[in-house]
Amino acid sequence: SQTIHQWPATLVQPVGSPLSLECTVEGTSNPNLYWYRQAAGRGLQLLFYSVGIGQISSEVPQNLSASRPQDRQFILSSKKLLLSDSGFYLCARGGRATGRSSYNEQFFGPGTRLTVL
Amino acid sequence: EDQVTQSPEALRLQEGESSSLNCSYTVSGLRGLFWYRQDPGKGPEFLFTLYSAGEEKEKERLKATLTKKESFLHITAPKPEDSATYLCAVQGGRSNYQLIWGAGTKLIIKP
Structure with missing residues (x-):
């Protein structure tokens, strides 16, 4: 199976504190990995994606950053959290993209509920 | 601009009452359309991939169809x-890696 683990499941942090969310993927090598944020009652906002170790693409300028220190590990970080960082954070892995016939079904982890107070 | 719009935002049905959810899209070079189910407090669960107009996929009480402009999820x-x-x-446009997401339809089935 190709399981995606995320931790912690829930987190309550004060404004200005640091953040580290971790995602690990089992059962597949060199996956595309993604971080999304989902606000209450809204769709998914892509934050970062990675096609390999050390390769990070950012979609939204903000105070968050991502790193991929190992093939199956993806980390979302912040040095100082803002109230607006509250939300449901999802890690996903996608299929391999190879040319015009590529497809990108994405599979999600259980998510981390972050509340910034 | 590539865009995905889902309607309605919410749908309340009685148990046994069949209906359809709509996903309309504008994207250049569609490579795939994906349906997911999301339960409260959980990550989205993959349901179907549709690749070309006319394609249909079924799973239990769900059936997804695709045209050149929209997809329906029939329940x-x-x-x-x-x-x-x-x-x-949907996957399309210039990116091989990103998906364009709709805001979702909240479905409530009353017993």
Whole structure:
């Protein structure tokens, strides 16, 4: 199976504190990995994606950053959290993209509920 | 601009009352359309991939169809356990890696 683990499941942090969310993927090598944020009652906002170790693409300028220190590990970080960082954070892995016939079904982890107070 | 719009935002049905959810899209060079189910507090669960107009996929009480402009998720004789938010996403345009997501339809099935 190709399981995606995320931790912690829930987190309550004060404004200005640091953040580290971790995602690990089992059962597949060199996956595309993604971080999304989902606000209450809204769709998914892509934050970062990675096609390999050390390769990070950012979609939204903000105070968050991502790193991929190992093939199956993806980390979302912040040095100082803002109230607006509250939300449901999802890690996903996608299929391999190879040319015009590529497809990108994405599979999600259980998510981390972050509340910034 | 590439865009995905889902309607309605919310749908309340009685158990056994069939209906359809809509996902309309504008994207250059569609490579795939994806349907997901999301339960409260959980990550989205993959349901279907549709690649070309005319294609249909089925799973239990769900059937997804695709045209050149939209996709429908048909729910036949739904049960309360089908209650969830259903998300639609498309892959196309210039990116091989990103999906364009709709905001979802919240489906509530009353017993």
